[in-house]
Amino acid sequence: xxxxxxxxxxxxxxxxxxxxxxxxxxxxxxxxxxxxxxxxxxxxxxxxxxxxxxxxxxxxxxxxxxxxxxxxxxxxxxxxxxxxxxxxxxxxxxxxxxxxxxxxxxxxxxxxxxxxxxxxxxxxxxxxxxxxxxxxxxxxxxxxxxxxxxxxxxxxxxxxxxxxxxxxxxxxxxxxxxxxxxxxxxxxxxxxxxxx
Numbered sequence: 001x002x003x004x005x006x007x008x009x010x011x012x013x014x015x016x017x018x019x020x021x022x023x024x025x026x027x028x029x030x031x032x033x034x035x036x037x038x039x040x041x042x043x044x045x046x047x048x049x050x051x052x053x054x055x056x057x058x059x060x061x062x063x064x065x066x067x068x069x070x071x072x073x074x075x076x077x078x079x080x081x082x083x084x085x086x087x088x089x090x091x092x093x094x095x096x097x098x099x100x101x102x103x104x105x106x107x108x109x110x111x112x113x114x115x116x117x118x119x120x121x122x123x124x125x126x127x128x129x130x131x132x133x134x135x136x137x138x139x140x141x142x143x144x145x146x147x148x149x150x151x152x153x154x155x156x157x158x159x160x161x162x163x164x165x166x167x168x169x170x171x172x173x174x175x176x177x178x179x180x181x182x183x184x185x186x187x188x189x190x191x192x193x194x195x196x
Contacts, residue, residue, distance in 0.1 A: 091168030122176030
């Protein structure tokens with residue numbers, strides 16, 4: 001939506017057949033997966049958004065340019081990635097190891113790091129003199145934050161039916177108030193409503 005491209009969005013998590021197709025198509029076997037009209041496939045959110053900026057340069061940019069803007073947007077993005085990677089690793093990828101003797105100490109430390117990244121994200125967002133991460137307006141780091149919040153907010157609603165959600169919730173991490181307030185201010189955007 002941000003780039004104004006005509007795309008077909010598919011919810012791979014809502015349909016097991018689509019998830020299997022996404023995993024088959026991309027060598028990373030993760031989602032999201034971006035498939036060009038000519039069949040070329042690209043995985044990883046960062047790679048996809050960077051590619052879209054280069055492949056469609058006349059459309060609005062996802063990643064602001066310039067040294068000062070770059071530092072801020074990549075700082076926010078790295079905080080989101082650090083928090084989510086830690087939670088996903090513990091709650092999904094490595095949860096099968098939860099009966100190992102060392103699990104508790106590792107889980108506590110990784111959850112602490114994830115919460116520390118979320119707290120730092122809250123501090124960063126609260127310090128901004130504007131409603132978006134980049135001074136140029138809504139961009140990829142804003143999308144990163146909003147998506148992380150939406151993901152964390154859905155976990156309690158699906159925990160009874162989706163084991164990984166319950167695993168992630170058991171880690172005790174939470175969305176800091178400044179991050180929640182920031183996300184609430186953007187819920188009316190068309191691209192954010194499309195996440196629902």
